[in-house]
Amino acid sequence: MTALTTxxxxxxxxxxxxxxxxxxRRSARLGVVAWCAGIVFCLPVAWMVLTSLHSEPDAATxxxxxxxxxxxxxxxxxxxxxxxxxxxxxxxxxxxxxxxSTALVLALALPAAYALSIxxxxxxxDVMFFFLSTKMLPVVAGLLPIYLFAKNAxxxxxxxxxxxxxxxxxxxIAVWMLQSFLADVPVSIIEAAQVDGARLPTILTRIVxxxxxxxxxxTALICFxxxxxxxxxxRVLTGVTAQTAPVFLTxxxxxxxxxxxxxxxxxxxxxxxxxxAGFAAQDKLVQGLSLGAVK
Amino acid sequence: xxxxxxxxxxxxATPRHTAQAKHxxxxxxxxxxxAWATRAPLxxxxxFLIAVTQLPFVATLVISLFDWNSLNPxxxxxxxxxxxxxxxxxxxxxxxxxxxxxxxxxxxVASVVLGLLLALLMDRTFxxxxxVRTLLITPFLLVPISAALLWKHVLYNPEYGLFNGAWTxxxxxxxxxxxxxxxxxxxxxxxxxxGALVWQWTPFMMLILLAGLxxxxxxxxxxxxxxxxxxxxxxxxxxxxHLRRYLELGVLLGSIYIVQNxxxxxxxxxxxxxxxxxxxxxxxxxxxxxxxxxxxxxxxxVVIGTIVIATFALRVVSSLFNEEVNRR
Numbered sequence: 001m002t003a004l005t006t007x008x009x010x011x012x013x014x015x016x017x018x019x020x021x022x023x024x025r026r027s028a029r030l031g032v033v034a035w036c037a038g039i040v041f042c043l044p045v046a047w048m049v050l051t052s053l054h055s056e057p058d059a060a061t062x063x064x065x066x067x068x069x070x071x072x073x074x075x076x077x078x079x080x081x082x083x084x085x086x087x088x089x090x091x092x093x094x095x096x097x098x099x100x101s102t103a104l105v106l107a108l109a110l111p112a113a114y115a116l117s118i119x120x121x122x123x124x125x126d127v128m129f130f131f132l133s134t135k136m137l138p139v140v141a142g143l144l145p146i147y148l149f150a151k152n153a154x155x156x157x158x159x160x161x162x163x164x165x166x167x168x169x170x171x172x173i174a175v176w177m178l179q180s181f182l183a184d185v186p187v188s189i190i191e192a193a194q195v196d197g198a199r200l201p202t203i204l205t206r207i208v209x210x211x212x213x214x215x216x217x218x219t220a221l222i223c224f225x226x227x228x229x230x231x232x233x234x235r236v237l238t239g240v241t242a243q244t245a246p247v248f249l250t251x252x253x254x255x256x257x258x259x260x261x262x263x264x265x266x267x268x269x270x271x272x273x274x275x276x277a278g279f280a281a282q283d284k285l286v287q288g289l290s291l292g293a294v295k
Numbered sequence: 296x297x298x299x300x301x302x303x304x305x306x307x308a309t310p311r312h313t314a315q316a317k318h319x320x321x322x323x324x325x326x327x328x329x330a331w332a333t334r335a336p337l338x339x340x341x342x343f344l345i346a347v348t349q350l351p352f353v354a355t356l357v358i359s360l361f362d363w364n365s366l367n368p369x370x371x372x373x374x375x376x377x378x379x380x381x382x383x384x385x386x387x388x389x390x391x392x393x394x395x396x397x398x399x400x401x402x403x404v405a406s407v408v409l410g411l412l413l414a415l416l417m418d419r420t421f422x423x424x425x426x427v428r429t430l431l432i433t434p435f436l437l438v439p440i441s442a443a444l445l446w447k448h449v450l451y452n453p454e455y456g457l458f459n460g461a462w463t464x465x466x467x468x469x470x471x472x473x474x475x476x477x478x479x480x481x482x483x484x485x486x487x488x489x490g491a492l493v494w495q496w497t498p499f500m501m502l503i504l505l506a507g508l509x510x511x512x513x514x515x516x517x518x519x520x521x522x523x524x525x526x527x528x529x530x531x532x533x534x535x536x537h538l539r540r541y542l543e544l545g546v547l548l549g550s551i552y553i554v555q556n557x558x559x560x561x562x563x564x565x566x567x568x569x570x571x572x573x574x575x576x577x578x579x580x581x582x583x584x585x586x587x588x589x590x591x592x593x594x595x596x597v598v599i600g601t602i603v604i605a606t607f608a609l610r611v612v613s614s615l616f617n618e619e620v621n622r623r
Contacts (some may be wrong), residue, residue, distance in 0.1 A: 041494070041498070044306070045433050049448060063464035116337070128616075144590055168344055283430075
């Protein structure tokens with residue numbers, strides 16, 4: 001019985017003892033269970049993609065029409081064929097907000113992470129936890145003053161306001177992630193550069209960034225995802241011109257008649273950048289989501 | 296926290312030594328100027344964060360003491376704790392506090408249990424493991440609004456949703472041509488929101504717990520195995536104690552994120568049928584009812600609730616973090 005748990009790949013020694021053979025069979029069975037679980041979890045997404053490729057009447061049948069003819073009509077109509085609202089401005093707004101805030105986050109977080117790992121300030125852990133604690137402040141708690149400020153400053157419906165807010169939203173996560181990645185940069189290289197007279201900006205861009213590039217990339221991808229997904233700020237603080245893609249999605253449902261295929265197409269298009277970023281950052285995803293607590 | 300502070304090299308320089316440090320730079324004691332030079336890279340991020348996150352909260356605290364409806368701006372007056380009294384006695388507010396707790400607790404517990412089962416499955420080697428992992432995390436990588444819309448219109452819809460559609464198909468196989476077609480959202484609105492959220496958050500829990508499982512010390516596992524521990528005993532006495540902090544981390548981070556959930560409630564039920572949680576109620580109080588003071592008071596209450604959870608969360612993160620620092 002005890003050997004059952006050793007489902008590790010132990011090479012390919014030819015005559016397996018019966019216990020090991022039993023273990024292998026059991027492991028295969030559990031593998032099948034894991035496959036089923038994966039498929040069940042992915043099924044709604046797969047169904048969404050399939051529905052997006054059906055025509056509207058085929059998308060809204062009961063029972064579902066699995067083998068109906070495929071068409072790109074849903075996507076065409078989402079992108080404005082047939083007189084609907086044009087999604088491009090909102091997609092461009094989301095891209096602007098996500099990319100600019102991610103760049104700003106990195107510009108602020110990289111020096112901060114340097115001061116928390118490579119040349120740590122005194123009590124650097126306290127500073128780390130201050131950063132983290134701001135992340136725990138619920139968004140709704142600051143929403144109203146920000147709204148009033150934006151209204152008085154004439155910044156309502158302005159994409160740059162979202163850039164600033166998304167930067168503050170992601171900064172703690174980025175500092176935590178980068179701190180743990182920068183800690184792996186060998187200090188001796190940096191000291192050598194300092195002896196040669198390199199200043200901080202040079203050290204960060206020429207030495208730290210190339211060495212920690214995979215970690216910085218993962219951090220950027222996670223910040224991008226969170227900015228792209230954000231909805232509450234965008235909903236309250238933007239109207240027409242600065243509307244982001246998630247807000248566009250919500251407005252889009254109520255105004256249409258038969259809309260299932262088009263809705264699925266829209267969801268696929270809006271989710272695509274996040275899915276791509278998420279799969280690219282898969283290995284570091286846990287570290288980012290757990291604020292660097294888990295590696 | 297104290298252990299890790301002493302683990303950082305420059306923490307050795309205490310203020311008492313700074314006067315003497317000016318002269319003894321060679322001994323590794325930073326001078327005041329150097330201390331500021333090390334702090335400088337940190338300042339932009341700190342100043343930015345304080346300005347954008349802390350100041351608005353202070354403003355919320357102040358506004359919460361006013362009787363202020365933006366539709367009637369002239370009647371703005373200081374009412375001290377009147378708003379808090381209203382929040383505490385208003386049945387709708389009270390219900391949304393209760394809904395928030397129920398929603399958060401049930402989603403967190405369900406997704407942790409499911410996530411643990413999946414993590415245990417994924418901890419084994421089998422063919423296509425990397426691909427199955429990708430399949431499993433897909434729900435978490437969907438834009439939350441897309442996910443909510445997907446559940447509401449494509450899965451739950453009583454006439455053409457996938458759930459009822461699949462049910463019709465299955466019933467048809469057994470010769471039942473007019474099966475019951477439940478309206479999932481109006482029959483059990485809270486459960487409908489919870490279902491969508493559990494689906495999205497289970498992958499998150501799985502990822503954290505899987506990382507925990509894979510950090511189990513192999514020698515301890517081997518020793519337990521050699522001592523003849525059964526699989527259940529190994530799980531109960533080796534794996535579970537090791538996972539404890541990862542479970543705590545998952546529960547706490549999940550709670551912090553789900554307490555704040557707005558997208559799913561807003562989309563699936565629009566806060567109707569008793570599913571309005573606090574973020575949604577606050578959004579409505581200020582965005583539709585224009586009761587600024589009241590919304591702020593409710594916001595402060597959410598913060599207090601979050602601080603209680605967050606204090607525990609920070610403790611867990613801090614213990615995991617210190618372990619990581621000491622290992623370096």
